[in-house]
Amino acid sequence: xxxxxxxxxxxYRHFTPxxxxxxxxxxxxxxxxVVYYSWFDTAVNSWLIEVGLLDIExxxxxxxxxxxxxxxxxxxxxxxxxxxxxKVARLGSSSxxxxxxxxxxxxxxxxxxxxxxxxxxxRDSRRPTPLPEAWRAVLEGIG
Amino acid sequence: xxxxxxxxxxxYRHFTPxxxxxxxxxxxxxxxxVVYYSWFDTAVNSWLIEVGLLDIExxxxxxxxxxxxxxxxxxxxxxxxxxxxxKVARLGSSSxxxxxxxxxxxxxxxxxxxxxxxxxxxRDSRRPTPLPEAWRAVLEGIG
Amino acid sequence: xxxxxxxxxxxYRHFTPxxxxxxxxxxxxxxxxVVYYSWFDTAVNSWLIEVGLLDIExxxxxxxxxxxxxxxxxxxxxxxxxxxxxKVARLGSSSxxxxxxxxxxxxxxxxxxxxxxxxxxxRDSRRPTPLPEAWRAVLEGIG
Amino acid sequence: xxxxxxxxxxxYRHFTPxxxxxxxxxxxxxxxxVVYYSWFDTAVNSWLIEVGLLDIExxxxxxxxxxxxxxxxxxxxxxxxxxxxxKVARLGSSSxxxxxxxxxxxxxxxxxxxxxxxxxxxRDSRRPTPLPEAWRAVLEGIG
Numbered sequence: 143x144x145x146x147x148x149x150x151x152x153x154y155r156h157f158t159p160x161x162x163x164x165x166x167x168x169x170x171x172x173x174x175x176v177v178y179y180s181w182f183d184t185a186v187n188s189w190l191i192e193v194g195l196l197d198i199e200x201x202x203x204x205x206x207x208x209x210x211x212x213x214x215x216x217x218x219x220x221x222x223x224x225x226x227x228x229k230v231a232r233l234g235s236s237s238x239x240x241x242x243x244x245x246x247x248x249x250x251x252x253x254x255x256x257x258x259x260x261x262x263x264x265r266d267s268r269r270p271t272p273l274p275e276a277w278r279a280v281l282e283g284i285g
Numbered sequence: 286x287x288x289x290x291x292x293x294x295x296x297y298r299h300f301t302p303x304x305x306x307x308x309x310x311x312x313x314x315x316x317x318x319v320v321y322y323s324w325f326d327t328a329v330n331s332w333l334i335e336v337g338l339l340d341i342e343x344x345x346x347x348x349x350x351x352x353x354x355x356x357x358x359x360x361x362x363x364x365x366x367x368x369x370x371x372k373v374a375r376l377g378s379s380s381x382x383x384x385x386x387x388x389x390x391x392x393x394x395x396x397x398x399x400x401x402x403x404x405x406x407x408r409d410s411r412r413p414t415p416l417p418e419a420w421r422a423v424l425e426g427i428g
Numbered sequence: 429x430x431x432x433x434x435x436x437x438x439x440y441r442h443f444t445p446x447x448x449x450x451x452x453x454x455x456x457x458x459x460x461x462v463v464y465y466s467w468f469d470t471a472v473n474s475w476l477i478e479v480g481l482l483d484i485e486x487x488x489x490x491x492x493x494x495x496x497x498x499x500x501x502x503x504x505x506x507x508x509x510x511x512x513x514x515k516v517a518r519l520g521s522s523s524x525x526x527x528x529x530x531x532x533x534x535x536x537x538x539x540x541x542x543x544x545x546x547x548x549x550x551r552d553s554r555r556p557t558p559l560p561e562a563w564r565a566v567l568e569g570i571g
Numbered sequence: 572x573x574x575x576x577x578x579x580x581x582x583y584r585h586f587t588p589x590x591x592x593x594x595x596x597x598x599x600x601x602x603x604x605v606v607y608y609s610w611f612d613t614a615v616n617s618w619l620i621e622v623g624l625l626d627i628e629x630x631x632x633x634x635x636x637x638x639x640x641x642x643x644x645x646x647x648x649x650x651x652x653x654x655x656x657x658k659v660a661r662l663g664s665s666s667x668x669x670x671x672x673x674x675x676x677x678x679x680x681x682x683x684x685x686x687x688x689x690x691x692x693x694r695d696s697r698r699p700t701p702l703p704e705a706w707r708a709v710l711e712g713i714g
Contacts, residue, residue, distance in 0.1 A: 209642045356494065
């Protein structure tokens with residue numbers, strides 16, 4: 143279990159607002175640990191769509207999720223709203239690792255932080271493929 | 286299968302904005318039919334919290350969901366945002382039925398409409414109990 | 429709110445076992461009303477795959493969900509297991525309505541019952557299309 | 572991104588069977604990365620209930636999830652069934668870290684592996700509290 147403090151708000155370059163839902167809370171009355179990952183997934187893909195890199199139906203290459211993780215520091219509960227911070231932490235030849243942070247709307251301190259790694263593969267062969275230069279430029283934009 | 290046209294926007298008295306999530310979409314690329322119910326649940330409970338009627342931990346009486354339903358007219362897909370229309374359609378002695386409508390943000394035409402019925406029971410005995418007068422007044426406010 | 433008794437176990441022709449999950453329970457400690465619909469969806473599609481009617485990637489026609497509903501009679505809670513009863517209740521020229529029942533494993537009395545209607549459309553034009561005769565025969569098999 | 576091979580089947584001491592659901596699959600036709608965490612959560616809590624350590628309503632101490640992670644090696648898709656391997660990997664004075672593995676039913680090779688750490692706190696003060704000796708004995712039983 144890591145013990146370093148969580149990254150602050152200014153460690154992130156883009157924020158995605160997300161509304162919580164009644165059933166994000168589990169039996170203990172707080173957002174279930176699993177739900178944070180649905181927010182990570184949503185923040186990464188929202189941003190990729192916004193900047194024009196993600197074309198679900200026809201895009202090539204396509205990103206496969208190979209690793210994710212999360213450290214939880216404070217609880218969140220419906221009906222709070224959250225903001226998900228995003229930053230590209232590492233750009234490999236065919237992979238991208240994002241850092242993510244969950245902040246209750248307006249809060250300075252993060253409730254959780256995570257990482258999320260995509261490996262890009264050719265749509266047909268499904269073998270790792272170098273990220274196109276145009277992609278690298280956009281991804282470095284939030285690096 | 287009912288064939289009446291869906292209720293228009295002005296059939297509702299309160300709107301709750303909800304952001305969609307990556308995995309609201311299913312394999313067909315549209316929001317899965319189940320997810321609409323999580324929006325209904327969220328809209329009803331958000332409103333009950335906003336107006337001060339819902340106190341999850343200590344409230345008495347408590348509402349049990351006894352019936353829900355949904356008719357789907359058009360697809361919604363992440364990353365669209367939706368607005369959930371809400372109205373009290375019927376107020377029984379111990380029950381409340383809501384009408385709900387799903388609208389893609391800014392759309393005039395509904396994507397779906399639903400109903401949702403709570404029966405209120407005593408927290409301890411779990412037997413149906415008349416809605417307090419103070420509740421009726423608030424509920425009639427969006428009737 | 430309908431008041432007829434729920435359909436008994438022998439009203440169904442096929443049963444799908446489903447394991448519950450920790451976060452099926454909501455803050456009240458019971459399976460959230462929304463989750464029942466994910467079981468309906470799973471039971472219908474599992475059966476369609478089993479009998480060879482559903483080919484997600486290439487099948488034609490494809491089924492769109494146009495109406496669903498559920499009546500709740502008793503609570504279910506993780507870690508219980510459930511069995512979902514299924515029956516074709518109505519076969520239209522291009523639509524199929526299923527009746528569904530949720531039973532806690534081994535229970536005689538249903539915890540809930542629902543309906544679920546697919547309209548079949550041509551994969552390309554997305555207009556309603558008559559159900560192929562071969563499909564009707566299979567669907568009538570659990571009618 | 573870690574590159575060690577995933578742990579084999581015999582690295583685990585307990586297996587929980589879980590049925591997949593239609594909407595576990597996302598738009599790419601495979602189980603969404605988030606869903607694996609709902610299986611981890613379910614496997615850990617199922618086992619804790621089975622061995623009598625988890626009493627949701629009254630238990631003391633209670634476990635808070637402080638860290639989770641997952642590495643994905645192969646896709647899983649509905650309607651496959653999975654088995655979740657479980658093992659206690661580290662027992663701290665007030666924390667427990669589990670190793671988890673996702674196996675498609677009958678498969679030798681894991682589709683994914685994860686870790687999951689609970690810190691136990693006193694129900695009232697919410698401060699970390701040493702694990703009772705009786706708990707340690709049971710937890711060591713799958714260590």
